[in-house]
Each structure stands twice: as C-alpha cells, then as structure tokens.
Amino acid sequence: MPNWLLPENIADVLPSEARKIEDLRRLILDNFRLHGYELVMPPMLEYLESLLAGAGQDTEGMTFKLVDQLSGRTLGVRADMTTQVARIDAHLLNRASLTRLCYAGSVLRTLPQGLHATREPFQIGAEIYGHAGLEADAEIQHLALTSLALAGITQVRLDLCHVGILRAIIAEDATAQKDEMALVKLLEAKDTPGLQVMSADYAPITREALLALPNLYGDITVLDRARQVLPALPAIASALDQLQALAEAAGPECVTIDLADLRGYHYESGAIFGAYVPGLPNALVRGGRYDHVGEAFGRSRPATGFSMDLRELARLMPGAQRKLAIRAPWSTEAGLKEKLQECIVALRKAGEIVIQNLPGHENDQDEFNCDRAVVLENGHWVIKNLD
Known part of the structure; x- marks a missing residue:
C-alpha cells in the first residue's frame, strides 16, 4: 500500500x-x-x-x-x-x-x-x-x-420538531413506553406499516396518535392539523405552541414542520431543529x-x-478567489538588502501580502495572484504594476 x-x-x-x-x-x-x-x-x-x-x-x-x-x-x-x-x-x-x-x-x-x-x-x-x-x-x-x-447561504429550510410530543403520547401507555426507542426509529423512517404492526396492542388513542405523526409534515399549517388529530394533552398543546412561536420567529415562509423527525431524541428535551440547504x-x-x-x-x-x-x-x-499579492526579489547586496527589508516590513504592516522569491526559484501558488512587484529603480525600491 x-x-x-x-x-x-x-x-x-x-x-x-x-x-x-x-x-x-x-x-x-x-x-x-x-x-x-x-x-x-x-x-x-x-x-x-x-x-x-x-x-x-x-x-x-x-x-x-x-x-x-x-x-x-x-x-x-x-x-x-x-x-x-x-x-x-x-x-x-x-x-x-x-x-x-x-x-x-x-x-x-x-x-x-x-x-x-x-x-x-x-x-x-x-x-x-x-x-x-x-x-x-x-x-x-x-x-x-x-x-x-x-x-x-440564503436558501435555508428550517425543519422544526419537538420531542415532548412523542413522550406525551406514550406517557400513559406502558406497552408503548417499552418500545420507545424502536418507535423513534420507525418514526424517523416514516415507516407507517412498521408502526401499524408495532402498535397493534397499544391503547387506541396511543395508536392513532402514533400513526398520525408521519403525516404531520409540511408548512406551518401542520400545527393546526396536529391540534385536531393529536390527543388534547397539556404537554402536546405546550409543545405545539412552542413550535408555533419558533416558526414565527424564524419566518413561516422558510419553516417546515416535521413531527416525526426525531433525530437526537435520546438526549433532546424540547424543541429541535435542522437546517437544510440546496x-x-x-x-x-x-x-x-x-x-x-x-x-x-x-x-x-x-x-x-x-x-x-x-x-x-x-x-x-x-x-x-486568489488574493492579490506583491512579489519581491531576494537581495544580498549591502545597502540595498536593508532598504528592501524595510520596504517589505512596511508593506506587510499595511496589510499587503508580500511574497519574497528565494534565489533561483519562482513561486507556483494557488492562493495568491501577484499583480505588483517590488523593483529596484534608480537606487530605490518601488512598487510596479505587473501586466
């Protein structure tokens, strides 16, 4: 290898x-x-x-x-x-x-x-x-x-959910509570047939609410539908109110509600979100x-x-885009060397990128575009534009 x-x-x-x-x-x-x-x-x-x-x-x-x-x-x-x-x-x-x-x-x-x-x-x-x-x-x-x-990044879709909804749905159903982690996986996958099989022995109100969650997906009007089809429990009402407030804060036009998107359910305790981009x-x-x-x-x-x-x-x-830079030579000639270094230090202090060519080498770089050069003219180091 x-x-x-x-x-x-x-x-x-x-x-x-x-x-x-x-x-x-x-x-x-x-x-x-x-x-x-x-x-x-x-x-x-x-x-x-x-x-x-x-x-x-x-x-x-x-x-x-x-x-x-x-x-x-x-x-x-x-x-x-x-x-x-x-x-x-x-x-x-x-x-x-x-x-x-x-x-x-x-x-x-x-x-x-x-x-x-x-x-x-x-x-x-x-x-x-x-x-x-x-x-x-x-x-x-x-x-x-x-x-x-x-x-x-301006085209962002904010996906909102709340883990308290599922916890409230199964809170009074001991059988459903035993299957909590399996239910989370089925909901994340929007596996309705799997939910139907797993919830066969649950209380009717629990089963109906679980089967409704994968379809509660869309714009902010989903929250109104959720209030109609989910059990009228205080914890669910509070979670939906929180999602409503967060959606309005972000701007409803860029918000999606997905009450089955429970990634992070294990350690989350309230409203959760994901930002999706093209x-x-x-x-x-x-x-x-x-x-x-x-x-x-x-x-x-x-x-x-x-x-x-x-x-x-x-x-x-x-x-x-490549950063504009200044190319400088390497000088060892007494008198000129010191003045060249003074010139380079001053340029760098002013925020300019100065790349000093080492003897016998040209620079081949992806990051910088040398559009100017330090050149010796009449005994003085000056900046010249490069064609």
Missing part, C-alpha cells in the same frame, strides 16, 4: 479549501463574540466514561477508543463536542448566571455520518446554559441562520434543547444550542 494513502473518508485539506474553512471559522466565531458568546477549547482526548457520560452515550458507536500509556485507562477521541462543553459549564465554570459558550475544532468519528461525508468534521457551535424560556431557543435558532447567511441531502445544522445534558456531571440546568460542520459548509461555497 502506498505510504501516501489515507484511510477511507479521511482527506487532506488543500490550500484554497483550507482558506475557505479558516475564513468561515473566523467570521462565525467573531459573530458569536458579537452576541456575547465565550470561546472554549475542550481537549481532543478524554477518559471514555467522561466523554460518553449523559448525552455522550449517543456517540459511543462513533467514538475511537485507545489505551492511555500513562494511566492504563481507556481514552476516547471526541466524536462530538456538546458533552465536553456541558462538562465545562457544569464542573469548571459552575456559574449561577446564564452562560453563553461557543467552540470550534476537529472531531473524529469511526463512521461517516452521511453520503460522501468526512470522518473528521470541523465542528463549530454555540450553546446557552441557564435559561429555560423559549427566548434562548429563538436566539440559538437565529444565530444558526445568521451563521449560514455569513457564508452566503445541494446537501442531510441537515447542515442540527440544534435544539437538551436540559439534562449536564446531569451526568452533577449539575442539571437548562441548555440549548446548535452545531455544524465547517468542512461541509465550505464545500457549498464557490471557489475562493
């Missing part, structure tokens, strides 16, 4: 793509900061039991495991940063006040999470801890949409409320947030 070959779904990021990702990272993190979010940097490795605590159980099958040569304990390479940030909020910061945190970094997964997806996403996200009201959900939803807008079959952004995420670290408090993969987002953007 050639020694330059990389594992499947692992790839190098070349200059033009790397610049798009880095520009996006800076742009989005700066926007987070303008909204009052504080940056944290969790470690790439943790003890496995910490990494998989609470909501992290969902990522066990995606987590690479290895043995720590210092302690002999099993370590995990992070497959998601949400649990890590929850640990920081609950254990290290331990603030009584509302806390806004953001993060950006690579994660590693044992399997790709979609068609042609990388196993090393560059995850960026933001989370709010300490506020149970819908205002936090609306802020996170708005922040996700503005992050996409900063990348030039050119990608899967959600580019995933977010929602997960109030119990810090419970495993001894401190459960309200939490909501979102994350996305910058590498996937960068692929949707047009190719980066």
Whole structure:
C-alpha cells in the first residue's frame, strides 16, 4: 500500500479549501463574540466514561477508543463536542448566571455520518446554559441562520420538531413506553406499516396518535392539523405552541414542520431543529434543547444550542478567489538588502501580502495572484504594476 494513502473518508485539506474553512471559522466565531458568546477549547482526548457520560452515550458507536500509556485507562477521541462543553459549564465554570459558550475544532468519528461525508468534521457551535424560556431557543435558532447567511447561504429550510410530543403520547401507555426507542426509529423512517404492526396492542388513542405523526409534515399549517388529530394533552398543546412561536420567529415562509423527525431524541428535551440547504441531502445544522445534558456531571440546568460542520459548509461555497499579492526579489547586496527589508516590513504592516522569491526559484501558488512587484529603480525600491 502506498505510504501516501489515507484511510477511507479521511482527506487532506488543500490550500484554497483550507482558506475557505479558516475564513468561515473566523467570521462565525467573531459573530458569536458579537452576541456575547465565550470561546472554549475542550481537549481532543478524554477518559471514555467522561466523554460518553449523559448525552455522550449517543456517540459511543462513533467514538475511537485507545489505551492511555500513562494511566492504563481507556481514552476516547471526541466524536462530538456538546458533552465536553456541558462538562465545562457544569464542573469548571459552575456559574449561577446564564452562560453563553461557543467552540470550534476537529472531531473524529469511526463512521461517516452521511453520503460522501468526512470522518473528521470541523465542528463549530454555540450553546446557552441557564435559561429555560423559549427566548434562548429563538436566539440559538437565529444565530444558526445568521451563521449560514455569513457564508452566503440564503436558501435555508428550517425543519422544526419537538420531542415532548412523542413522550406525551406514550406517557400513559406502558406497552408503548417499552418500545420507545424502536418507535423513534420507525418514526424517523416514516415507516407507517412498521408502526401499524408495532402498535397493534397499544391503547387506541396511543395508536392513532402514533400513526398520525408521519403525516404531520409540511408548512406551518401542520400545527393546526396536529391540534385536531393529536390527543388534547397539556404537554402536546405546550409543545405545539412552542413550535408555533419558533416558526414565527424564524419566518413561516422558510419553516417546515416535521413531527416525526426525531433525530437526537435520546438526549433532546424540547424543541429541535435542522437546517437544510440546496445541494446537501442531510441537515447542515442540527440544534435544539437538551436540559439534562449536564446531569451526568452533577449539575442539571437548562441548555440549548446548535452545531455544524465547517468542512461541509465550505464545500457549498464557490471557489475562493486568489488574493492579490506583491512579489519581491531576494537581495544580498549591502545597502540595498536593508532598504528592501524595510520596504517589505512596511508593506506587510499595511496589510499587503508580500511574497519574497528565494534565489533561483519562482513561486507556483494557488492562493495568491501577484499583480505588483517590488523593483529596484534608480537606487530605490518601488512598487510596479505587473501586466
């Protein structure tokens, strides 16, 4: 096997793509900061039991495991940063006040999470801890949409759901509760025949509600239909009201309601959303409320947030234009060398890109377009436009 070959779904990021990702990272993190979010940097490795605590159980099958040569304990390479940030909020910061945190970094997964997806996403996200009201959900939803807008993505469909609806439907049916995880999978797949078979022994009201969920999909008017066909339970009414408010906050024209889209059901506790864009079959952004995420670290408090993969987002953007730059020669002649370096330093301080040719070499670069050059004219270094 050639020694330059990389594992499947692992790839190098070349200059033009790397610049798009880095520009996006800076742009989005700066926007987070303008909204009052504080940056944290969790470690790439943790003890496995910490990494998989609470909501992290969902990522066990995606987590690479290895043995720590210092302690002999099993370590995990992070497959998601949400649990890590929850640990920081609950254990290290331990603030009584509302806390806004953001993060950006690579994660590693044992399997790709979609068609042609990388196993090393560059995850960026933001989370709010300490506020149970819908205002936090609306802020996170708005922040996700503005992050996409900063990348030039304007055609976004926001898909809304609420995990409280299914939990309310099966709350009074012990048989259905035993099948909870299987029901989630059937609903995600919109497998109506499978639901019919599984719910055959459920209470009639439970069965009818479960069979209605896969068809409660469409624009905001779906919420009115849901109120008519789902049981008149306080928890369901509250969940539908929350979805109505979030849809109106985002703008009903770009919102889809899908009451069977329960991805993340295991650790979510309220309204959840996914942002879909043209050119990608899967959600580019995933977010929602997960109030119990810090419970495993001894401190459960309200939490909501979102994350996305910058590498996937960068692929949707047009190719980066080459940056204009200045070409400079290499000089060793006494007197001229010092003046050349002064000229180059001044240009770089002014924000110009100056590429100095090394002796005997020309530069071959994808990232820069040298439209000017530093040349010697009458004993002085001057800038000349290149044809």
